[in-house]
Amino acid sequence: xxxxxxxxxxxxxxxxxxxxxxxxxxxxxxxxxxxxxxxxxxxxxxxxxxxxxxxxxxxxxxxxxxxxxxxxxxxxxxxxxxxxxxxxxxxxxxxxxxxxxxxxxxxxxxxxx
Amino acid sequence: xxxxxxxxxxxxxxxxxxxxxxxxxxxxxxxxxxxxxxxxxxxxxxxxxxxxxxxxxxxxxxxxxxxxxxxxxxxxxxxxxxxxxxxxxxxxxxxxxxxxxxxxxxxxxxxxxxxx
Numbered sequence: 033x034x035x036x037x038x039x040x041x042x043x044x045x046x047x048x049x050x051x052x053x054x055x056x057x058x059x060x061x062x063x064x065x066x067x068x069x070x071x072x073x074x075x076x077x078x079x080x081x082x083x084x085x086x087x088x089x090x091x092x093x094x095x096x097x098x099x100x101x102x103x104x105x106x107x108x109x110x111x112x113x114x115x116x117x118x119x120x121x122x123x124x125x126x127x128x129x130x131x132x133x134x135x136x137x138x139x140x141x142x143x144x145x
Numbered sequence: 146x147x148x149x150x151x152x153x154x155x156x157x158x159x160x161x162x163x164x165x166x167x168x169x170x171x172x173x174x175x176x177x178x179x180x181x182x183x184x185x186x187x188x189x190x191x192x193x194x195x196x197x198x199x200x201x202x203x204x205x206x207x208x209x210x211x212x213x214x215x216x217x218x219x220x221x222x223x224x225x226x227x228x229x230x231x232x233x234x235x236x237x238x239x240x241x242x243x244x245x246x247x248x249x250x251x252x253x254x255x256x257x258x259x260x261x
Contacts, residue, residue, distance in 0.1 A: 068252075075149075075235055075252040121188065130201040131178050131242055133250065135188040 034059045036122050038136035045112055045143050053107040053139045055096075055122035063124035065089075065098055065105040066133070070119045079107075079120070112143045147172065149238050149253035157259045163224040166256045170217050170238030177219040178250065179211060182233040191234075194219055195242050223258075231260045 039054040057063065064083045068076040080089030085100035094109045105122060122136040150169040158164050170177050179191040190203040194213035211221040217238075223230055237250040 073254075075151075075254040076237075077252070078249060081249065131176060131193045131195075131239060131250070132190045132201055132203070133178070133180075133188075133237070134190075137187045 034063070034124065034126065034134050036124055036134055036136035038120075038122050038139050041119075041138070041140040043139060043141045045141070047114055047143055047145050048111045049143075051107070051109040051112045051116075051141065053120055053122075053141070055105045055107065055136060057103050057105065057122075057124050059103075059124055059126060061126045061128070063126050065096070066123045066125070067094070067096055067105070067107050068121045068123060068135075070121065070138070072118075076121065112141070114143045114145055117141055117143045149236055149251050151234075151236050151253035151256050153256060154254065155257045155259075157261060158226050160226055160228060160260055162226050163222060164226060164258060165220055165222045166234055166236075166258070168219045168221075168236030168238075168253060170219070170236075171251055174238040174240050174251075175217050176239040176242050177213055177217065178237045178239075179219070179221050180235045180237065181205075182235060182255070183231075188235070191221065200242065226260045228260050231258060233257050 035058045037056050066081045067079040069079045080091045082089040082098035088097045096107045119138045119140050121138045123133045152167045176195045178193040182188050192202045193200050197213045208224045213219045233255045235255045236253045
């Protein structure tokens with residue numbers, strides 16, 4: 033079946049540290065990949081996306097590259113801020129007959145000053 | 146432009162009751178999907194609608210139902226509420242189904258349902 037696996041959290045970092053959140057996927061077809069972020073008490077916001085192999089999605093200093101050979105879409109940021117503290121979800125969608133997003137379990141990021 | 150609007154934001158219901166949640170998509174968006182978020186199960190797909198037709202349904206009991214109106218607004222209904230239905234219910238809207246190549250979904254802030 034189709035699934036997304038994320039690293040367990042919480043990830044605890046000091047401000048200005050480097051961030052990596054691992055995400056791997058299993059898909060029967062050729063998925064589009066996403067990172068969503070959820071701040072406390074809020075819904076999901078799209079952070080970045082990539083629709084084909086070797087695409088790099090980027091936004092607000094975050095980046096992720098679609099790696100078909102390793103079925104991965106790791107999220108990185110060079111220097112995190114306290115305001116980046118949130119839960120991050122990796123997700124995939126298979127274009128075609130359904131709009132269903134398949135999410136990973138989420139990784140909580142806590143950034144301390 | 147206005148985002149996805151979900152009402153109400155918070156709801157407390159008693160076991161056995163039923164509840165209706167509402168979602169107004171972004172203006173011009175015609176595709177709506179619903180998700181349930183719980184600490185134990187994470188984010189799970191409930192159903193999706195386009196042009197008033199249900200295109201797909203997740204693995205939830207028949208107590209969960211939904212519909213979409215001609216103005217693209219959507220409602221979901223849960224009957225005979227159970228304690229385990231307590232969750233954050235999220236609605237997402239798209240311009241059109243992803244088969245068109247448009248993959249971006251915009252989420253509302255959700256409705257927090259508590260069943261006591």
